Amino acid sequence: MKNKKILALLLAVLMIVSFAACKKDDGGDATPTPSASVEPVKEWPEIPAGTVLQFWHAMGGANGDALTKVVDKFNTENTLGLTIEATYQGSYGDLHTKLVAALQGGDTPHIAQAYANNIMVYMDSEAIVQLNEYIYDSQVGVEDFEDILQGYREENSNYPDGKFYSLPFNKSTEVLYYNETFFNANNLTVPTTWDELKDVSIMASNILGKPAFGYDSLANLFITWSQQAGSGYTNNNGDVLFNTPEAREALQFFIDGVEAGYFRTAGEDRYMSGPFNDENAVMFIGSTSGSAYIGSDTFEWNAAQMPWGKEKKVIQQGSNMFMVKSNEVEQLATFEFMKFLMAPENTALWAMNSGYLPVRASARELPEYVAFVAAGTNPTKEVGTSYDGSWYIYDPVFKESYSVRQAVDTAVEEAATGVKTVDQAITDAAASLQ
Amino acid sequence: MKTTSKIIIYILLTAGAIVMLFPFFWMITGSLKTYNEITASPIVWWPKVVQWSNYARALEIAPFDKYFVNTVLMATINTAAVLITSIFAAFAFSRLKFKGRDIIFSILLATLMIPSQILIITNYVTVAVRMHLMDTMLALILPYTASIFYIYLLREFFNQIPEQLYLAAKVDGTSDWRYLWKIMVPNAKNALLTIGLFSFIASWNSYIWPLLVTNSQSKRVLSIGLRYFSGEAGTDYHLLMAAGTIVIMPLLVIYLFLRRYIMEGVSRAGIKG
Numbered sequence: 238m239k240n241k242k243i244l245a246l247l248l249a250v251l252m253i254v255s256f257a258a259c260k261k262d263d264g265g266d267a268t269p270t271p272s273a274s275v276e277p278v279k280e281w282p283e284i285p286a287g288t289v290l291q292f293w294h295a296m297g298g299a300n301g302d303a304l305t306k307v308v309d310k311f312n313t314e315n316t317l318g319l320t321i322e323a324t325y326q327g328s329y330g331d332l333h334t335k336l337v338a339a340l341q342g343g344d345t346p347h348i349a350q351a352y353a354n355n356i357m358v359y360m361d362s363e364a365i366v367q368l369n370e371y372i373y374d375s376q377v378g379v380e381d382f383e384d385i386l387q388g389y390r391e392e393n394s395n396y397p398d399g400k401f402y403s404l405p406f407n408k409s410t411e412v413l414y415y416n417e418t419f420f421n422a423n424n425l426t427v428p429t430t431w432d433e434l435k436d437v438s439i440m441a442s443n444i445l446g447k448p449a450f451g452y453d454s455l456a457n458l459f460i461t462w463s464q465q466a467g468s469g470y471t472n473n474n475g476d477v478l479f480n481t482p483e484a485r486e487a488l489q490f491f492i493d494g495v496e497a498g499y500f501r502t503a504g505e506d507r508y509m510s511g512p513f514n515d516e517n518a519v520m521f522i523g524s525t526s527g528s529a530y531i532g533s534d535t536f537e538w539n540a541a542q543m544p545w546g547k548e549k550k551v552i553q554q555g556s557n558m559f560m561v562k563s564n565e566v567e568q569l570a571t572f573e574f575m576k577f578l579m580a581p582e583n584t585a586l587w588a589m590n591s592g593y594l595p596v597r598a599s600a601r602e603l604p605e606y607v608a609f610v611a612a613g614t615n616p617t618k619e620v621g622t623s624y625d626g627s628w629y630i631y632d633p634v635f636k637e638s639y640s641v642r643q644a645v646d647t648a649v650e651e652a653a654t655g656v657k658t659v660d661q662a663i664t665d666a667a668a669s670l671q
Numbered sequence: 672m673k674t675t676s677k678i679i680i681y682i683l684l685t686a687g688a689i690v691m692l693f694p695f696f697w698m699i700t701g702s703l704k705t706y707n708e709i710t711a712s713p714i715v716w717w718p719k720v721v722q723w724s725n726y727a728r729a730l731e732i733a734p735f736d737k738y739f740v741n742t743v744l745m746a747t748i749n750t751a752a753v754l755i756t757s758i759f760a761a762f763a764f765s766r767l768k769f770k771g772r773d774i775i776f777s778i779l780l781a782t783l784m785i786p787s788q789i790l791i792i793t794n795y796v797t798v799a800v801r802m803h804l805m806d807t808m809l810a811l812i813l814p815y816t817a818s819i820f821y822i823y824l825l826r827e828f829f830n831q832i833p834e835q836l837y838l839a840a841k842v843d844g845t846s847d848w849r850y851l852w853k854i855m856v857p858n859a860k861n862a863l864l865t866i867g868l869f870s871f872i873a874s875w876n877s878y879i880w881p882l883l884v885t886n887s888q889s890k891r892v893l894s895i896g897l898r899y900f901s902g903e904a905g906t907d908y909h910l911l912m913a914a915g916t917i918v919i920m921p922l923l924v925i926y927l928f929l930r931r932y933i934m935e936g937v938s939r940a941g942i943k944g
Contacts (some may be wrong), residue, residue, distance in 0.1 A: 291886070297730065297899040298907060324886045327878075335883055338795040344805050344886075409904075508905055511710040527904030531858045533707055555903075592904065 271434050274467075279370075281377055284570045286318025291346035292574070293324050293330040295556075296407070296591075300527060301325055303590035310586070311577050316569040319570050323355035329556065333358075340364055344562045347571045352556050353392060356403050359559070360396075366560040368401040371572045379576055384597045388629025395473055395634040404575055409526040410629070411457060412553055412620040413543045414509075414518040418536035427541045428520075431465075431490060434544040438499040441519050450499035451509040452491070453523035455653070457552050457648035464579060464630055465546030471641050473633040479645065480667040487546065488652055488659045495653050502653050513538075524554055526592035540616040542555040542623060553629040555593055592619040618668040644669050656657035685860075701912035702726070709908045714847035716933075722909065729913040733896035734888055743891040745811045745881070746874040753870045754863060756759045760817070761825035766837055776826075777867050779819045795883050810884040811892070815874060828862035829855055864932040868925075875922060893918045 297306045308323045326332040333355050339345045340362040359365050372379050389405035396402050415427060423444055428434040434450065441449035452458040464485040469478030494500030501518065503509045509521035510530045522543050526655055531538055543551060560571050577583055581600040587607045588595045595601055601622045610619045632638045648666035651657040657665065700727055701709050704718040762818050794814050804810040832855060840850045878894040885891050898916065900911040926933065
């Protein structure tokens with residue numbers, strides 16, 4: 238009898254303990270921050286001085302120099318005695334090949350840069366660290382995590398289980414570039430809506446004698462404009478959501494312009510910066526990260542928010558950073574570096590020296606960043622930081638998301654060259670993905 | 672009649688030469704243009720102001736001197752190793768008689784059917800994971816010390832040398848070793864030069880393998896340096912062309928000195944193969 242009582246007591250204790258354990262595992266969802274009081278305080282290890290971490294990236298040229306600057310700052314300033322060894326691994330494609338190879342059991346880095354769809358591929362190796370338990374931890378976590386722009390937080394937790402497996406790193410967006418000299422000389426106003434874009438393009442094209450406006454990336458044109466018109470794109474099951482009247486309306490708007498001769502694609506020029514610099518076009522929508530390739534001695538250029546349709550939707554581009562499993566100490570150290578990269582003053586420093594934008598709202602208000610934007614050396618920075626975090630759209634995260642991009646890119650290409658009607662192009666693109 | 676046909680031949684040859692030389696012209700003039708000039712439309716054929724500074728800027732972007740030394744070292748050792756292994760293997764497959772020779776050779780030939788892209792991850796696992804050679808010169812060299820294609824090519828050359836010579840040498844009491852170096856190798860000089868050059872060029876141009884097995888700047892090669900000029904939103908073509916000119920110069924010099932042998936080797940290999 239007594240034994241039974243003890244047993245019941247033991248069972249009760251066991252139940253309470255396991256319930257508490259369940260609570261502990263419930264490490265927070267994408268958006269709400271769990272209150273620290275519920276979670277038992279986790280014991281984090283000490284990071285010994287002299288720890289060296291490997292960081293693989295795909296930042297060449299000026300962006301590579303900017304990254305070196307930020308990494309050097311970390312290496313000299315961090316009080317934990319950590320050293321980051323940043324290694325350039327070629328283009329995003331090369332870096333991807335190398336990561337796939339390394340995850341077969343080779344020398345993996347502690348942290349690397351990647352697109353979210355590629356991170357999905359790496360997750361098969363079970364070597365990618367789920368970051369929620371770091372982000373929302375009361376001791377080592379990211380304070381004011383909500384300060385990181387909404388669109389970025391959404392993309393980086395758009396994995397199947399809704400948890401964070403990456404954090405935003407090099408982020409760019411699209412803006413409207415325009416030839417300010419031409420606009421002033423001809424009394425044109427910068428368009429802010431689709432209708433204005435059409436009117437200004439017609440006027441400018443009449444003066445130029447050729448199409449005045451182009452869109453750099455045809456996939457982005459489709460993704461952005463169809464969502465501005467109120468259509469869907471895909472979800473992260475890979476279901477096609479773009480087979481809608483709204484998407485047809487958006488594409489038709491562009492194709493009408495191409496056929497009438499006031500809109501164009503980059504075509505053989507690959508990027509619109511070429512014809513823009515040669516004054517063969519006076520407006521285009523392109524990535525902020527391409528601003529280094531724009532400019533000429535013969536005219537002044539400027540940038541503005543892209544013209545909006547029914548909704549304000551703009552694509553977020555660039556890639557993210559993720560952590561590879563190592564040991565508890567090195568993972569914690571890696572997280573320290575991730576936090577450093579996202580800290581307001583560092584993401585601002587990165588943005589001021591590279592082709593990218595700060596990942597936090599508060600970084601946009603830092604005095605040094607405000608002064609940099611005001612100096613006007615790169616107009617895309619002001620425009621890029623004027624976009625609200627909730628306007629950002631992104632490619633939903635699943636392994637084959639790139640094939641959807643390719644399909645809609647082909648659809649726009651086919652419609653623009655007259656191979657197919659808008660309706661046929663979209664129907665075929667949707668069918669090819671089923 | 673004779674002069675007309677000569678004129679036609681010269682016109683065709685000139686046109687061919689222009690087509691072949693155009694990329695070099697474009698690269699070298701491109702390396703002296705500004706970014707706007709190289710991407711301009713209509714085409715700007717000659718820079719307004721010659722931009723020698725492109726070379727200085729290109730050299731700043733990556734440690735090309737270090738890369739150059741590594742590339743020369745890698746290409747030279749690879750070439751020497753390929754020549755040695757090819758000579759031995761080709762001799763064995765063409766002259767020595769042993770059981771299963773033709774079957775082994777067929778199996779080796781069959782491996783040529785596997786695209787190199789498929790082997791690259793397997794090679795990585797072998798060299799970097801199993802042998803722990805990550806970030807070493809040996810890792811750059813090891814997978815390219817033997818080539819089935821060159822063995823096949825050289826075996827064809829060796830087969831052209833009459834069997835009687837081998838038998839006569841045997842009657843005179845010459846060893847296989849001595850026969851190989853005194854008769855076979857000197858007779859296949861052109862073929863060996865061709866193989867050497869092909870191997871050197873392939874090694875000089877190799878990109879993805881060196882990228883996979885190296886991490887530190889001090890172990891990397893020229894082809895990786897050339898990637899620094901491209902970003903996701905564009906390419907600094909003017910600097911890339913300057914770097915390209917620097918990288919290609921040594922190969923051009925080698926070609927100019929050895930062009931006679933290359934031509935002979937290539938044309939003979941073509942007929943026989």
